[in-house]
Amino acid sequence: xxxxxxxxxxxxxxxxxxxxxxxxxxxxxxxxxxxxxxxxxxxxxxxxxxxxxxxxxxxxxxxxxxxxxxxxxxxxxxxxxxxxxxxxxxxxxxxxxxxxxxxxxxxxxxxxxxxxxxxxxxxxxxxxxxxxxxxxxxxxxxxxxxxxxxxxxxxxxxxxxxxxxxxxxxxxxxxxxxxxxxxxxxxxxxxxxxxxxxxxxxxxxxxxxxxxxxxxxxxxxxxxxxxxxxxxxxxxxxxxxxxxxxxxxxxxxxxxxxxxxxxxxxxxxxxxxxxxxxxxxxxxxxxxxxxxxxxxxxxxxxxxxxxxxxxxxxxxxxxxxxxxxxxxxxxxxxxxxxxxxxxxxxxxxxxxxxxxxxxxxxxxxxxx
Numbered sequence: 001x002x003x004x005x006x007x008x009x010x011x012x013x014x015x016x017x018x019x020x021x022x023x024x025x026x027x028x029x030x031x032x033x034x035x036x037x038x039x040x041x042x043x044x045x046x047x048x049x050x051x052x053x054x055x056x057x058x059x060x061x062x063x064x065x066x067x068x069x070x071x072x073x074x075x076x077x078x079x080x081x082x083x084x085x086x087x088x089x090x091x092x093x094x095x096x097x098x099x100x101x102x103x104x105x106x107x108x109x110x111x112x113x114x115x116x117x118x119x120x121x122x123x124x125x126x127x128x129x130x131x132x133x134x135x136x137x138x139x140x141x142x143x144x145x146x147x148x149x150x151x152x153x154x155x156x157x158x159x160x161x162x163x164x165x166x167x168x169x170x171x172x173x174x175x176x177x178x179x180x181x182x183x184x185x186x187x188x189x190x191x192x193x194x195x196x197x198x199x200x201x202x203x204x205x206x207x208x209x210x211x212x213x214x215x216x217x218x219x220x221x222x223x224x225x226x227x228x229x230x231x232x233x234x235x236x237x238x239x240x241x242x243x244x245x246x247x248x249x250x251x252x253x254x255x256x257x258x259x260x261x262x263x264x265x266x267x268x269x270x271x272x273x274x275x276x277x278x279x280x281x282x283x284x285x286x287x288x289x290x291x292x293x294x295x296x297x298x299x300x301x302x303x304x305x306x307x308x309x310x311x312x313x314x315x316x317x318x319x320x321x322x323x324x325x326x327x328x329x330x331x332x333x334x335x336x337x338x339x340x341x342x343x344x345x346x347x348x349x350x351x352x353x354x355x356x357x358x359x360x361x362x363x364x365x366x367x368x
Contacts, residue, residue: 024076025083032084036091042084043215043241048077082213085240086119092239095122101148103141103163104155106130108209109179113152120236122150146172150236153178157185157312164189168196175232176200181260181309183222183249184318190224190249199229204252206259215241222249254319262323264310267299 001009035042052073059069100117104110105126114133117124124136125148132138151172153160157180164186167176176198180186183202193200202222211217219242223230234244247255274284302310314320330349337345 021076021079025079028080028083029087031080032087033091035084036088042088043081051077078213081215081241085213085215088239089116089119090121093121094236094239095120095150097121098149099123099125100150100152101125101127101139101141101146102136102152102154103127104153104159105133105136107154107156109205110152110154112205112209112211113154113179117150117152117236120239128155142166146170147174148172149174150232151176156309157182157316161186161189165192168192168198171196171198174199175229177203177229177233179203179205181313182253182256182317184253185312185316187249190222194224194226199226199232200224201226201229201233202249203233204256213241216243218243218245220252221246222252223247224249253317254322256313257317257319258323260313261317261320262327264302264313265324265327267295267302268310270295270299271303 032042034040052070055069055073056066060066095117098121100122102110102114102117102124105114105124106128107130110126110128111133114124114126114136118135125139126132126136127139127141146167151167151174153163153167153176155163160178160180164176164178165188168189176193177200178186178190180202181204183190183204186202190200190202201224204220204222205211206218206220207214214237219237221230221234221244223246230246234246237244275281277284314324333345334349336342337349
């Protein structure tokens with residue numbers, strides 16, 4: 001066979017693989033229905049392990065690397081779980097016959113919540129001068145009655161603060177949630193809603209707008225002292241596989257200062273250090289190592305995001321200075337250890353970091 005024949009054969013195999021993948025997805029939909037009927041959880045980790053290990057063994061018997069087979073199988077399992085989760089949302093129909101309003105629904109996370117609420121059966125209206133996502137209706141919430149069962153405020157934090165204060169005056173009867181990455185700038189609006197007797201809580205989805213599968217993801221729910229609002233907000237995510245975490249407003253912002261503030265600052269500094277490396281900069285772009293490539297990929301994703309949003313996360317958090325000072329101390333300690341050839345301090349820093357990472361991995365494994 002010549003090269004064209006071989007490529008044609010490869011194309012046919014690819015087509016067969018895609019057809020089998022589509023058949024697997026259809027079977028996943030049937031599995032989702034069976035799990036709902038039997039009251040079973042969407043995700044079964046022991047079953048996933050069986051599937052992955054069987055795929056590795058079968059691949060190796062066929063002369064295919066087990067690692068490649070495992071990676072492929074995990075991709076298919078993830079796709080299957082996504083299908084099952086979406087089916088569970090649609091079947092739950094928690095929003096059937098109800099209306100939801102997303103203020104700021106044309107933004108990235110606003111659009112995600114529009115789609116999420118639609119999948120639950122809500123009739124979704126959007127109030128955003130930037131536009132209207134497909135399947136929703138554009139409204140001006142300031143000029144119309146805000147008697148929706150659910151109101152999501154998904155605007156930038158400075159705008160969200162004003163919106164929450166205005167909503168407090170209107171006293172909507174439904175559930176009101178913001179989705180801000182920080183809560184310090186929203187405290188006044190949230191407390192005003194609470195004092196006016198509104199059903200208010202605050203949530204923080206710990207994922208980006210590209211998330212399709214919520215398994216392994218977290219949503220933080222802020223307990224503002226309104227049990228009904230907290231329960232209703234948590235119920236929206238009940239059909240998903242997301243991990244729900246409840247905490248206070250102050251606890252949230254102190255932890256987020258590390259989870260987002262510290263990680264963002266570290267990656268911004270990494271990129272700026274590379275950019276400031278002078279004549280080495282163009283040469284560095286042609287070099288590669290496992291650690292450098294992994295760090296570079298994360299840092300690149302950070303720098304591609306909205307600088308204004310990242311500035312808000314750093315500057316508007318009442319606890320934002322704490323992790324930045326900790327980072328500065330750690331860098332200075334490392335710098336001093338290297339320049340003075342302090343072997344013991346350098347090794348101690350690495351071992352301390354390793355211990356923390358291992359403990360965190362152990363906790364994550366126990367949750368799984």
